[in-house]
Amino acid sequence: MTDKKTITIALAGNPNSGKTTIFNNITGTRQKVGNWPGVTVEKKEGLIRKFGYDLKIVDLPGTYSLTPFSIEEIVARDFVLDESPDVIIDIIDASNLERSLYLATQLREIDSKVLFALNMADVARLNGTKIDAEMLSDLLAVPVVFTVGNKNEGIDNLLQEAIKLAETAPAEKEKRNVKYNKDIENAISKIQNLIEEKVKEKINYKSRWTAIKLLEDDKIVKERFAGKTGAEGEEILEETRNLRTYLLNHFDEDAEIVMTDDRYGFIAGIIKEVQTTTARDRVDFSRNIDLVLTNRFIGFPIFIFFIWAMFQLTFTLGAYPMDWIESGVNLISSFAGNIVPESLLKDLLINGIIGGVGSVIVFLPNILILFFCIALLEDTGYMARAAFLMDKIMHLIGLHGKSFIPMLMGFGCNVPAIMATRTLESEKDRILTILITPFMSCSAKLPVYIVLAGTFFAAKAGNVIFSLYLLGIVLSILSGRLFRSTLLKGVDAPFVMELPPYRVPMLKSLMIHMWDRSKIFLKRMGGVILVGSVIVWTLSAFPRNIEYSLDYSFEMNRVNESFNLKIAAAGDEDKEVFKKERIAAIIGLQKAMNAEKTEKSYMGRIGKGISPVFEPLGIDWRGSVSLLTGFFAKEIVVSTLGVLYSTEGHDDKDALKKALRSSGMTPLSALSMMVFVLLYLPCFAAISMIRKETASFKWTAFSIIYTTSVAWIAAFCVFQGGKMLGFL
Amino acid sequence: MKRTHKQEKKQFEKLFKQGHIDNFEDRFKVLDTFLNTENHVTSAELTQMLNNNGHALDNEFVRDTLKLMCNFGFARKNRFDNGVVRYEHWHLGQHHDHIICIKCKKIVEFEEDALENLQINIASKHGFHMLQHKMELYGICSECLKERVKLMPLSMAKRGERLVIREIMGGTGARMRLLSMGIRPEDEIEVVTNFSKGQVVIAVQSSRYMIGQGLAQKIIVEPV
Numbered sequence: 001m002t003d004k005k006t007i008t009i010a011l012a013g014n015p016n017s018g019k020t021t022i023f024n025n026i027t028g029t030r031q032k033v034g035n036w037p038g039v040t041v042e043k044k045e046g047l048i049r050k051f052g053y054d055l056k057i058v059d060l061p062g063t064y065s066l067t068p069f070s071i072e073e074i075v076a077r078d079f080v081l082d083e084s085p086d087v088i089i090d091i092i093d094a095s096n097l098e099r100s101l102y103l104a105t106q107l108r109e110i111d112s113k114v115l116f117a118l119n120m121a122d123v124a125r126l127n128g129t130k131i132d133a134e135m136l137s138d139l140l141a142v143p144v145v146f147t148v149g150n151k152n153e154g155i156d157n158l159l160q161e162a163i164k165l166a167e168t169a170p171a172e173k174e175k176r177n178v179k180y181n182k183d184i185e186n187a188i189s190k191i192q193n194l195i196e197e198k199v200k201e202k203i204n205y206k207s208r209w210t211a212i213k214l215l216e217d218d219k220i221v222k223e224r225f226a227g228k229t230g231a232e233g234e235e236i237l238e239e240t241r242n243l244r245t246y247l248l249n250h251f252d253e254d255a256e257i258v259m260t261d262d263r264y265g266f267i268a269g270i271i272k273e274v275q276t277t278t279a280r281d282r283v284d285f286s287r288n289i290d291l292v293l294t295n296r297f298i299g300f301p302i303f304i305f306f307i308w309a310m311f312q313l314t315f316t317l318g319a320y321p322m323d324w325i326e327s328g329v330n331l332i333s334s335f336a337g338n339i340v341p342e343s344l345l346k347d348l349l350i351n352g353i354i355g356g357v358g359s360v361i362v363f364l365p366n367i368l369i370l371f372f373c374i375a376l377l378e379d380t381g382y383m384a385r386a387a388f389l390m391d392k393i394m395h396l397i398g399l400h401g402k403s404f405i406p407m408l409m410g411f412g413c414n415v416p417a418i419m420a421t422r423t424l425e426s427e428k429d430r431i432l433t434i435l436i437t438p439f440m441s442c443s444a445k446l447p448v449y450i451v452l453a454g455t456f457f458a459a460k461a462g463n464v465i466f467s468l469y470l471l472g473i474v475l476s477i478l479s480g481r482l483f484r485s486t487l488l489k490g491v492d493a494p495f496v497m498e499l500p501p502y503r504v505p506m507l508k509s510l511m512i513h514m515w516d517r518s519k520i521f522l523k524r525m526g527g528v529i530l531v532g533s534v535i536v537w538t539l540s541a542f543p544r545n546i547e548y549s550l551d552y553s554f555e556m557n558r559v560n561e562s563f564n565l566k567i568a569a570a571g572d573e574d575k576e577v578f579k580k581e582r583i584a585a586i587i588g589l590q591k592a593m594n595a596e597k598t599e600k601s602y603m604g605r606i607g608k609g610i611s612p613v614f615e616p617l618g619i620d621w622r623g624s625v626s627l628l629t630g631f632f633a634k635e636i637v638v639s640t641l642g643v644l645y646s647t648e649g650h651d652d653k654d655a656l657k658k659a660l661r662s663s664g665m666t667p668l669s670a671l672s673m674m675v676f677v678l679l680y681l682p683c684f685a686a687i688s689m690i691r692k693e694t695a696s697f698k699w700t701a702f703s704i705i706y707t708t709s710v711a712w713i714a715a716f717c718v719f720q721g722g723k724m725l726g727f728l
Numbered sequence: 729m730k731r732t733h734k735q736e737k738k739q740f741e742k743l744f745k746q747g748h749i750d751n752f753e754d755r756f757k758v759l760d761t762f763l764n765t766e767n768h769v770t771s772a773e774l775t776q777m778l779n780n781n782g783h784a785l786d787n788e789f790v791r792d793t794l795k796l797m798c799n800f801g802f803a804r805k806n807r808f809d810n811g812v813v814r815y816e817h818w819h820l821g822q823h824h825d826h827i828i829c830i831k832c833k834k835i836v837e838f839e840e841d842a843l844e845n846l847q848i849n850i851a852s853k854h855g856f857h858m859l860q861h862k863m864e865l866y867g868i869c870s871e872c873l874k875e876r877v878k879l880m881p882l883s884m885a886k887r888g889e890r891l892v893i894r895e896i897m898g899g900t901g902a903r904m905r906l907l908s909m910g911i912r913p914e915d916e917i918e919v920v921t922n923f924s925k926g927q928v929v930i931a932v933q934s935s936r937y938m939i940g941q942g943l944a945q946k947i948i949v950e951p952v
Binding site: 064065067069095096098099102127245248249250251252254256257260264284286287290291294295296299384387388389391392400401494495496497498499501 | 770771772787788791805812813887898899900901902903904905906907908909910911912918920921922923927929931933934935936937938939940942943946
């Protein structure tokens with residue numbers, strides 16, 4: 001046995017064929033999630049050691065065919081073509097043999113080593129469909145293994161077969177591929193001959209496969225072909241065009257449609273041989289559930305209920321662990337305070353790092369619960385129905401229901417939400433969704449609302465926060481319409497989406513899904529938020545030597561001494577009163593000193609510098625600077641306010657509220673500030689994600705400018721409008 | 729002459745509307761150009777003719793429209809010796825007075841003395857000596873009127889209906905997508921939901937698909 005040999009195994013298959021379940025079963029938690037080079041499709045890999053081999057399992061995106069309609073299909077095809085995996089395991093959904101074989105025949109055409117995993121045959125058998133695996137294996141000259149993905153059956157057998165196949169020399173026996181009709185076959189061999197005569201050395205792919213793809217007018221293959229072959233290739237492309245015109249006149253259909261018909265004809269022949277269907281009055285549970293959940297009358301109320309329940313769960317259930325984490329952070333903070341000697345470093349550690357990161361990590365429970373719920377909706381199959389139900393509303397924006405999923409995730413965190421736009425097929429739809437997702441109020445903005453609304457609106461705080469969420473949704477719809485009719489004009493692409501069968505979710509897969517997305521949040525914590533917290537701290541802690549308007553230490557001494565005299569002169573009873581007064585006076589002076597210190601710190605200077613911009617919104621320099629720091633993460637807005645109102649070190653939870661109330665901020669300016677926080681530029685992590693996903697500086701800059709302008713205008717309207725109406 | 733043209737157009741418009749066919753103006757241009765040529769044309773030739781007349785329509789659309797016209801009975805597909813598909817007006821080379829059903833192409837010959845005499849009178853009034861005439865009344869026969877309701881776009885189907893896909897119209901890209909997802913002509917489907925006038929969920933064997941309104945209009949179905 002050749003030890004230390006790595007075999008690359010690619011998993012291919014239709015969406016919902018149970019591919020991901022099998023992948024999770026094989027690799028467990030040893031997964032590496034990354035991106036496919038150049039495009040924004042998730043690439044999942046797992047390295048395992050089994051039967052003395054190192055196996056590298058690559059999960060290809062689920063596809064229906066190798067004719068590239070979407071990024072996923074291009075990625076899957078490129079991997080198979082360019083990386084030539086040792087074995088491709090094609091997951092065949094036994095209850096949908098015909099369609100599975102459509103992809104399978106295309107994989108066979110590529111001439112790689114293919115192994116079929118006949119998945120969920122047990123379910124198919126219950127439904128009255130029996131498949132003769134041996135016959136299927138014979139007819140297509142492909143090994144077939146039975147698997148039951150959700151029960152983890154047949155996986156070892158599958159891997160053993162894959163290793164066996166990888167170790168055998170490529171079989172020279174006749175491949176059983178699709179035979180097209182006479183006219184098509186003639187055209188294929190004409191092109192194939194030309195390729196072999198003229199440009200064989202220049203192309204990496206098999207000549208028959210290339211000929212088929214050229215005849216199908218496959219844009220990507222055509223481009224690559226032209227790029228590699230030059231003038232001789234152009235001749236071949238010209239000949240192909242002539243052949244396509246000939247076939248078009250002959251069949252009155254584009255060649256690819258005729259070839260698709262032929263493929264299905266070939267498949268029909270196989271199905272006839274291998275599949276026996278006993279007529280049985282089968283109960284299709286999924287169909288029955290769909291009759292209810294997608295019903296035009298009750299479908300929508302049920303959907304609203306699920307979403308409501310999800311948010312309830314997120315925020316009420318999340319409140320408990322939030323408290324624990326909060327006290328945990330306080331514990332660490334005071335522990336650090338006790339052991340680290342008084343120094344600048346201590347200040348940085350406690351107020352900068354622990355304070356900053358701590359204020360963000362408390363949202364981890366919310367994020368985990370929300371993403372767990374979303375994973376639950378996805379894994380049961382309900383998410384696709386939600387997309388269906390939302391389709392009509394999303395059409396108001398000119399988007400398909402599918403865009404709803406990223407927007408929903410936007411309520412948790414924009415970063416994974418923007419990443420989730422990858423599933424959208426049309427480039428324009430993706431950009432549009434990315435542009436409007438930041439208006440979904442992410443969970444990081446919630447603490448800002450809680451502090452401000454809690455301080456100024458007391459009992460009505462709940463309603464105020466709810467209206468803010470609503471405002472975000474309305475503005476995203478309006479913006480969407482605006483973009484659709486101006487910048488991102490586009491016709492509705494034909495929309496068809498498969499609704500996966502309802503399945504009982506598996507905990508393991510739920511956990512993996514939840515973790516994949518929450519990880520992004522945690523990574524942010526270690527990176528951007530940490531750096532942001534340190535910067536905010538630095539700006540507020542420096543310069544160290546400030547020229548105070550008053551010599552505070554002299555003043556404190558003076559106060560101290562005058563009280564000392566008073567205390568000495570006073571009787572026993574008055575002594576206690578004077579002592580208290582002395583403490584109060586000194587604290588007052590200290591506060592004034594802190595306030596002046598912040599005002600004269602770099603942060604204060606920046607705040608004063610930009611405050612004219614925020615003045616018409618009723619936001620003072622402290623508000624301005626905290627909004628600025630919100631660029632790192634929206635949660636930092638609260639902690640910056642804390643720093644600026646010098647409430648640090650106070651254990652009193654309501655200290656900030658008191659300070660805010662006495663600072664001259666009014667309910668109206670608080671509302672204006674909340675509106676601004678809701679709408680203005682996405683946080684640093686979200687912006688970098690937008691940059692990555694749109695692959696364009698232009699769109700990123702546009703998103704920043706647009707959101708901030710909308711925020712300013714909306715806050716302006718709120719503040720000035722409110723003032724005119726007589727609110728303060 | 730122009731008025732007849734206008735009336736004809738109106739009739740076609742009505743007919744097309746009944747069949748829920750989009751892009752009427754462009755489709756009519758195709759029809760008009762087609763009816764004005766006496767040749768057997770391929771779809772490519774017709775596209776060329778349209779382009780020459782300043783109508784920039786692509787071949788895919790023209791082919792689609794020609795198929796529609798075959799459905800309605802204006803045109804007939806003909807495969808000549810060299811295997812090239814050409815289209816002709818189905819009535820080319822007819823000589824007598826006819827009533828023609830545009831749907832099933834049924835032709836009823838008729839001769840009416842009053843009409844014959846009237847024609848001679850009219851011709852002589854204009855100082856003509858009549859050599860030949862051609863009289864064709866177009867319409868839909870009573871059988872077809874009954875049958876016409878059978879074929880409909882999927883967007884019109886009701887919840888719970890069992891249907892057979894008869895044809896998928898539209899561009900090659902959209903058709904390829906549907907084909908590769910396993911939605912094909914002659915498949916039997918069941919409508920699980922028709923949500924808001926055209927946004928549907930269908931069941932094909934054990935799979936279910938949601939289909940947008942635009943696409944659902946392009947899938948022509950017939951009740952089982």
